[in-house]
Amino acid sequence: MNNPFVTNGYVSAKYFCDREKETADVITMLLNGNNIALISPRRYGKTDLIRHCFSLPEISGHFYTFIVDIYATRSLRDLVNKLGKAILEELKPHGRMVWELFVNAISSLKAGISYDISGTPSWSISLGDITNPTISLDEIFNYLQKADRPCLVAIDEFQQIGKYDEDTIEATLRTYVQYCSNAHFIFAGSQRHLMGSIFTSPSRPFYQSVTIMNLPPIPKDKYREFAVKHFRENHKILCPEVVDILYDRFAGGTFYLQKVMNVLFLKTPDNGICGMEMVESAIDYIINFTADTYAELLYQLPEKQKEVFIAINKEGKARAINSGAFCKRYGLASPSSVKSAVNGLLDKDFITKERDYYEVYDKFFSLWLTKQ
Structure with a gap:
């Protein structure tokens, strides 16, 4: 790999920073039959942690593992589509006998599976093909229960189910999860208040049904050690204070650290030194790529939302935003x-x-907004 600071998904343990305790905790919980709610802000590395855990031999050698991102879903039909596709794609490399068991189990959707010239299946199902998502969901969970290996299913951005029109979706999923003894689940989510209400409210179906894990930022010293090591292994020198200043600036957010370190690495010549003088230009380099998109997003916002968005950005961490004082400070209507x-x-x-x-x-x- 040319650049060790990966910005798009999980590659291997070599390029995965720390998370030793979290990895051990997730593995232990799953191997002992627990379901997990994994909660942290987006871009802290939840999905990469899950991929890392699923890649380890104690998991990959004994389980079928599925990761489905439901961030863009708006209904049970969407969920069924995403879940079915994720399962089929994961099963294909395991051979015909394995994926055929799944295809035969989903009889309500079987007609939407297409095959290439070698007989390999593809998920060509459109939302219109899912005429009865409740039946299709039942078939998917029946497969999970009868699969020839135990299964681990990670549902990313799980808080989205709270936005579905179907008001019984939580109860339905809770029932399936409860009685599916051959599968265990990770419910990952980034909106803490929504995830909290799903799993900690006594009136909600998932109450006390999972082990809740809050994912903190990677410790500063661990990330500093990781970054300096990768520069050194590639015959470059990284001044440790560069990591410290970036870590503080982005509150330890893994995505932002990796993006900036990726640029600093590519801009540091072989046998060169990456120092503090390179930080701002690296950040500007990233922001400039997306500047037109940010301008368009801001332009499309309704005026009142734009005003509040700018006010929250100026505040940094905006508290008591419904107060008269906040409105007065930023000239907001009410x-x-x-x-x-x-x-x-x-x-x-x-x-x-x-x-x-x-x-x-x-x-x-x-x-970007601060510079406007």
């Missing part, structure tokens, strides 16, 4: 209009809520 705008911004993922404060979700977007 607390009620702020509340409405915030709901819209949350729905579009422009901002995120963490405990008692709101902040701009994309830290590069925030930096």
Whole structure:
């Protein structure tokens, strides 16, 4: 690999930083029959942690593992489509006898499976083909129960189910999960308040049904050691204070650290030194690629949402945003209009809520906005 700072998915343990305790905890929980709710802000590396755990021999040698991202789903039909496709794609490398068992199990969707000239199947099902998603979901879980290996299913951005029109979806999934003894589940989510309400509210079906794990940032010293080592192994020198300043600036967010370190690595010549003087130009290099997109996103926002978005960005970690004081400070119309705008911004993922404060979700977007 030319650049050891991977910015797009999981490659191998060599390029995966730390998470030794979290890896051990996830493996132990799964091997002992537990379901897990894995919660952290987006871009902290939840999905890469899951892929890392699933790649280890104690898991990969004994389980079928499936990861399905439901971030873009809006209904049970969407969920069935994503889940079915993820299972088929994962089973294909295991050979015909393995994937055929799944294809035969999903009789309501079988007609939507196409085959290439070598007989390899593809998921060519459109949403219109899923005429009865409840039956199709039942078939998928029947497969999981009868599969010839135990299964591990990770559902990423699980909080999305709370936005489905079907108001019984949580109860339905909870029932299937409860009685599917051949499969265990990781429910990963990035919106802490929504995930918390799903798994910790006594009135919700998933209450007390999982082990909740909150994923913290990678410790600064571990990431510093990781970054310096990869520079050194490639005959480059990284000043440790570069990592420290970036870590603090991006609150330990793995995605942002990796993006900036990737650029710093490519801009550091062989046998060269990466020092503090390179940091700002590396960040600008990244932001400039996306500047037009950020400008267009901002332009498309309704005026009131735009005003509140800019105000939250100026505040950094915005607390008490429905107060008169916040409105007065930023010239906003009223607390009620702020509340409405915030709901819209949350729905579009422009901002995120963490405990008692709101902040701009994309830290590069925030930096671009600050420079305008």
